[in-house]
Amino acid sequence: MKDYEERFDEFLAKKGLKLTAPRKHILEVVFAIHEHFNAEELYSRIKGVTKGISLATVYRTIPLLLEAGLVQHAVLSSGGQRFEHIYGHPKHIHWLCSKCGTIQESDLKNLMPAIEEQAKALCFNAEDVQLSIKGLCWKCSSLANENQIDDK
Amino acid sequence: MKDYEERFDEFLAKKGLKLTAPRKHILEVVFAIHEHFNAEELYSRIKGVTKGISLATVYRTIPLLLEAGLVQHAVLSSGGQRFEHIYGHPKHIHWLCSKCGTIQESDLKNLMPAIEEQAKALCFNAEDVQLSIKGLCWKCSSLANENQIDDK
DNA sequence: AATTCTGTTGCTAATGATTCTCATTATACG
DNA sequence: CGTATAATGAGAATCATTAGCAACAGAATT
Numbered sequence: 001m002k003d004y005e006e007r008f009d010e011f012l013a014k015k016g017l018k019l020t021a022p023r024k025h026i027l028e029v030v031f032a033i034h035e036h037f038n039a040e041e042l043y044s045r046i047k048g049v050t051k052g053i054s055l056a057t058v059y060r061t062i063p064l065l066l067e068a069g070l071v072q073h074a075v076l077s078s079g080g081q082r083f084e085h086i087y088g089h090p091k092h093i094h095w096l097c098s099k100c101g102t103i104q105e106s107d108l109k110n111l112m113p114a115i116e117e118q119a120k121a122l123c124f125n126a127e128d129v130q131l132s133i134k135g136l137c138w139k140c141s142s143l144a145n146e147n148q149i150d151d152k
Numbered sequence: 153m154k155d156y157e158e159r160f161d162e163f164l165a166k167k168g169l170k171l172t173a174p175r176k177h178i179l180e181v182v183f184a185i186h187e188h189f190n191a192e193e194l195y196s197r198i199k200g201v202t203k204g205i206s207l208a209t210v211y212r213t214i215p216l217l218l219e220a221g222l223v224q225h226a227v228l229s230s231g232g233q234r235f236e237h238i239y240g241h242p243k244h245i246h247w248l249c250s251k252c253g254t255i256q257e258s259d260l261k262n263l264m265p266a267i268e269e270q271a272k273a274l275c276f277n278a279e280d281v282q283l284s285i286k287g288l289c290w291k292c293s294s295l296a297n298e299n300q301i302d303d304k
Numbered sequence: 305a306a307t308t309c310t311g312t313t314g315c316t317a318a319t320g321a322t323t324c325t326c327a328t329t330a331t332a333c334g
Numbered sequence: 335c336g337t338a339t340a341a342t343g344a345g346a347a348t349c350a351t352t353a354g355c356a357a358c359a360g361a362a363t364t
Contacts, residue, residue: 020312
């Protein structure tokens with residue numbers, strides 16, 4: 001049994017719930033996707049693999065995965081909520097280019113001490129840290145510079 | 153003319169659009185709200201002040217305010233998008249309690265050097281930083297502790 | 305083995321948030 | 335003024351998400 005499966009199972013058991021076949025399938029697909037996804041995308045991927053799992057079940061499973069800490073909300077963009085799996089995927093910063101839409105990730109590690117310090121000051125029991133930075137990626141910002149020169 | 157009005161006007165002019173009366177009213181209300189809001193809440197506040205502005209116009213104005221950099225997405229929570237005005241409001245961290253739903257803010261200043269360092273390394277031209285931390289506020293985490301003791 | 309209980313599921317209807325359409329009105333500019 | 339373009343209100347339409355319900359599955363109890 002895979003790590004994440006075991007963890008989900010434990011989580012469910014603690015709540016008196018079971019790791020059923022549909023839930024197992026959804027979990028598999030979630031961990032096979034290495035990008036951000038929304039419910040609909042997840043659903044159509046699942047349809048490719050197994051049939052007989054309804055969209056409703058996908059929607060019902062996502063909050064469980066969130067609560068189990070296996071999945072988290074991803075950078076918010078327009079058009080519904082997006083998610084990403086996080087188990088074994090260390091916390092990271094999202095760098096979101098507002099021009100070309102690409103998302104880069106980088107490590108959050110060296111920011112953690114400063115964050116934890118503030119958490120302590122606020123007596124806040126932090127479970128999840130999400131840092132998103134919007135701006136221009138190097139490609140788009142160098143393009144912008146070129147244009148500036150051309151325009152003037 | 154207020155700072156933010158001027159800024160919005162400039163932004164609109166650059167796009168060949170106009171700062172009309174409804175837009176001005178919406179802007180006023182946005183900057184009178186000092187909490188997070190969603191489109192519906194904004195709309196009902198506006199109804200209290202002026203009449204004859206439709207929900208559709210509110211929805212149409214929000215993306216303009218986002219693009220103008222006067223408003224940003226706030227912590228994502230379930231149930232639609234929420235916003236907050238940012239002009240003259242220094243960047244801050246959101247501490248979101250997953251139990252009672254309260255949102256505290258704290259200063260982002262002392263994290264900025266570390267963030268800027270990474271930005272430089274990635275050649276990323278950062279415009280907007282958004283740091284949200286989910287967990288238990290001090291009240292809820294102390295309650296949780298009490299219950300643990302009571303239960304057992 | 306039959307019964308009961310509780311959680312699970314697929315289907316579909318319902319809701320809520322957001323966007324679109326369109327006829328009408330306002331505004332800037334020649 | 336008159337024309338062109340943008341802006342608006344109202345309501346319809348769409349999209350994402352949730353809820354309701356009848357049928358089903360598995361474990362525990364009889």
